[in-house]
Amino acid sequence: MSKDKRFLQGNDAVALGALYAGCRFFAGYPITPSTEVAEKLAAMLPKAGGRFIQMEDEIAAMAAVIGASLAGRKSLTATSGPGMSLKMENLGFGCMAEVPCVILNVMRGGPSTGTPTGPGQSDIMQAKWGPHGDHPCIALTPSTVAEQFTETVRAFNLSEKYRTPVIILTDEIIGHMREAVEIPAEGELEVIDRVKPDCAPEDYLPYDSSKGDVPPMANFGEGYRYHVTGLNHDASGFPTAKPSIIDSEERRLVRKVEANYDDIVKVEEFMCGDADRIVFAFGSSARSAKDAVLALREKGVKAGLLKALTIWPFPERHIKKYADGGVKGILVPELNLGQAVCETERAAGGKCPVEGLFRVDSEAILPSQISGTLERF
Amino acid sequence: MAYDYAKFIRPGRLPHIWCPGCGYGIIMKSMLRAIDSTGWSKDEIVLASGIGCASRLPGYVDFNTIHTTHGRSLGFATGIKLANPALKVIAMGGDGDMSAIGGNHFIHACRRNIDITVLVFNNYIYGMTGGQYSPTTPMGAKATTAPYGMIEPSFDIARLAVAAGATFVGRTTSYHAVPMEKLILQALNHKGLSVVEIMAGCPTGYGRRNGQKAASDMLIWEKEHAVPYEKAKNMTEAEMAGKFAIGVIYKDESRPEYVESYDRAVGLSKRG
Ligand SMILES: Cc1ncc(C[n+]2csc(CCOP(=O)(O)OP(=O)(O)O)c2C)c(N)n1
Ligand code: SF4
Numbered sequence: 216m217s218k219d220k221r222f223l224q225g226n227d228a229v230a231l232g233a234l235y236a237g238c239r240f241f242a243g244y245p246i247t248p249s250t251e252v253a254e255k256l257a258a259m260l261p262k263a264g265g266r267f268i269q270m271e272d273e274i275a276a277m278a279a280v281i282g283a284s285l286a287g288r289k290s291l292t293a294t295s296g297p298g299m300s301l302k303m304e305n306l307g308f309g310c311m312a313e314v315p316c317v318i319l320n321v322m323r324g325g326p327s328t329g330t331p332t333g334p335g336q337s338d339i340m341q342a343k344w345g346p347h348g349d350h351p352c353i354a355l356t357p358s359t360v361a362e363q364f365t366e367t368v369r370a371f372n373l374s375e376k377y378r379t380p381v382i383i384l385t386d387e388i389i390g391h392m393r394e395a396v397e398i399p400a401e402g403e404l405e406v407i408d409r410v411k412p413d414c415a416p417e418d419y420l421p422y423d424s425s426k427g428d429v430p431p432m433a434n435f436g437e438g439y440r441y442h443v444t445g446l447n448h449d450a451s452g453f454p455t456a457k458p459s460i461i462d463s464e465e466r467r468l469v470r471k472v473e474a475n476y477d478d479i480v481k482v483e484e485f486m487c488g489d490a491d492r493i494v495f496a497f498g499s500s501a502r503s504a505k506d507a508v509l510a511l512r513e514k515g516v517k518a519g520l521l522k523a524l525t526i527w528p529f530p531e532r533h534i535k536k537y538a539d540g541g542v543k544g545i546l547v548p549e550l551n552l553g554q555a556v557c558e559t560e561r562a563a564g565g566k567c568p569v570e571g572l573f574r575v576d577s578e579a580i581l582p583s584q585i586s587g588t589l590e591r592f
Numbered sequence: 593m594a595y596d597y598a599k600f601i602r603p604g605r606l607p608h609i610w611c612p613g614c615g616y617g618i619i620m621k622s623m624l625r626a627i628d629s630t631g632w633s634k635d636e637i638v639l640a641s642g643i644g645c646a647s648r649l650p651g652y653v654d655f656n657t658i659h660t661t662h663g664r665s666l667g668f669a670t671g672i673k674l675a676n677p678a679l680k681v682i683a684m685g686g687d688g689d690m691s692a693i694g695g696n697h698f699i700h701a702c703r704r705n706i707d708i709t710v711l712v713f714n715n716y717i718y719g720m721t722g723g724q725y726s727p728t729t730p731m732g733a734k735a736t737t738a739p740y741g742m743i744e745p746s747f748d749i750a751r752l753a754v755a756a757g758a759t760f761v762g763r764t765t766s767y768h769a770v771p772m773e774k775l776i777l778q779a780l781n782h783k784g785l786s787v788v789e790i791m792a793g794c795p796t797g798y799g800r801r802n803g804q805k806a807a808s809d810m811l812i813w814e815k816e817h818a819v820p821y822e823k824a825k826n827m828t829e830a831e832m833a834g835k836f837a838i839g840v841i842y843k844d845e846s847r848p849e850y851v852e853s854y855d856r857a858v859g860l861s862k863r864g
Contacts, residue, residue: 239675240674266675266854268674268854271696272696274697275666275667275700278664278667278668278670279670279671281671282670284675285675286671286672286676287675290671304664305664308660435676436678437635438635440655442650443657443658444659445659445661454651
């Protein structure tokens with residue numbers, strides 16, 4: 216069989232990845248540099264039996280996506296900076312009510328309107344801490360067009376498996392660049408669906424964690440009538456004010472993600488084996504970092520790249536391994552004024568120096584900037 | 593024989609949180625009787641609410657229920673309906689929920705004419721947070737955040753719904769328990785976006801600051817200020833001052849429903 220090879224834009228790859236993963240609903244609000252995802256899915260979803268809607272704002276789009284997922288459809292929304300800020304309250308609701316869905320944030324600079332057509336990586340902390348309160352966070356950071364596809368499939372899988380919203384944090388560079396991509400054949404990539412209850416409806420507890428931290432989920436309309444609320448609730452889904460239950464449920468919510476580091480956190484270790492200095496990078500900055508490492512290797516400098524495909528939960532064990540292993544230092548290039556670098560420092564635990572390389576002028580970090588800094592280590 | 597509500601009430605969920613004399617209990621009962629008359633199964637009914645005293649209703653009744661975020665029930669409801677149009681979706685919330693923070697979603701849901709029934713519990717005030725003014729607080733009325741009296745003109749929610757494009761709009765009050773049931777039933781059976789604005793007393797947040805100390809004062813006030821729409825139609829603005837029309841205010845069965853239009857436009861003939 217001939218391979219399905221296409222020359223694709225990064226944003227289009229997300230749309231195709233979503234369809235591959237079984238996404239059958241999209242709600243959004245136009246915003247650069249994410250709009251192509253909505254446009255693509257407006258055309259393609261109906262052909263796959265799905266539906267699309269452009270809502271009145273991002274708040275409503277986030278709400279619609281959660282509603283559609285509760286009614287049984289895998290759902291996606293796509294946005295950028297200002298729109299991501301508007302989604303926060305309902306994103307927190309999705310975490311609290313444990314509703315799978317995927318949110319694409321094609322990052323640009325900021326704050327406020329920033330530079331809509333320029334790249335940024337300044338929403339790393341927002342992804343984790345944007346919604347108020349303690350909550351789980353899974354965020355993925357693809358850095359190639361091919362990864363835009365595969366990581367979107369992984370985002371849907373993780374959201375279904377862990378019953379929680381998953382964020383894809385990409386940026387304008389990857390969203391708008393074009394690369395040749397081999398589209399995986401049907402069945403080539405695993406597609407995971409939410410676990411449904413196998414008990415009788417009258418025995419169903421929507422937040423029953425007696426068999427594990429991720430309770431089976433019934434869709435609305437399937438005979439399992441239950442209540443969904445953003446209030447602290449017990450296993451039955453109804454509000455509770457009991458301190459012991461509030462405590463155990465909040466801890467479970469965070470634990471169901473944090474305790475599954477090995478399953479969720481994906482890091483590519485490139486030329487790290489004998490490396491004496493490491494660059495930890497993600498998204499578009501990881502592309503420059505790879506070039507930098509290759510250039511340094513040519514010169515005989517033992518540089519390695521830790522490329523994070525998962526940024527939350529933070530890849531701290533991977534970083535710790537190299538920090539403990541005695542590297543001379545870790546460099547963190549990012550299109551912001553220092554976000555992942557602080558987490559990296561925390562993970563390194565003082566075992567090696569950690570340095571940041573920041574750029575917020577709406578331009579990409581150059582390989583030469585990275586190699587120049589790494590060389591000094 | 594008295595109507596038996598037990599089949600719709602979730603075991604162990606009562607008593608409700610509402611204050612003695614709150615008009616919302618009457619609404620819940622009229623709504624349940626109306627739902628009963630549709631003949632729909634409990635499994636196919638979804639209730640979505642926002643945040644506020646009104647929005648606590650879904651927790652008490654045995655359907656698929658979702659208590660969302662303040663003002664956003666219609667966003668969630670729209671996603672639910674588009675994902676599975678076979679579901680019967682009812683959205684509800686207070687006047688603040690639907691016309692202040694949720695006002696944008698309200699007008700756009702009306703404009704789309706998506707097949708959802710919207711119940712707006714209008715008690716002129718923010719009940720849950722303790723009596724702050726809302727977009728429907730009458731001019732001059734007292735609220736905790738309007739200690740000198742309300743100076744903002746109010747929204748007429750039913751008229752707003754008509755202007756925005758809802759294809760069934762009615763108004764009723766908690767005094768009119770039986771007409772309310774019939775009006776809600778008509779709204780439920782209407783294909784397209786239907787709105788029922790229900791005037792209800794909040795003795796705690798509104799009445800006691802505004803000359804209606806007892807819950808019964810509020811019911812009497814509703815009775816005395818409600819004018820059947822057929823009569824109101826022929827009255828002058830001066831004659832209607834301070835009063836409001838009740839009954840079916842607007843109905844248009846000719847406009848296409850949103851999900852059907854979508855499916856037709858994109859070639860999704862079969863619903864799934
Ligand atoms: C985003 C947000 N802002 C504010 C609140 C606080 N709040 C809760 S209920 C409410 C208003 C309730 O009034 P209304 O919607 O009229 O409903 P009622 O309680 O009168 O039934 C407010 C402001 C909130 N929950 N969420
Ligand atoms: S505060 Fe008002 S609206 Fe809320 S329950 Fe009490 S009487 Fe009803």
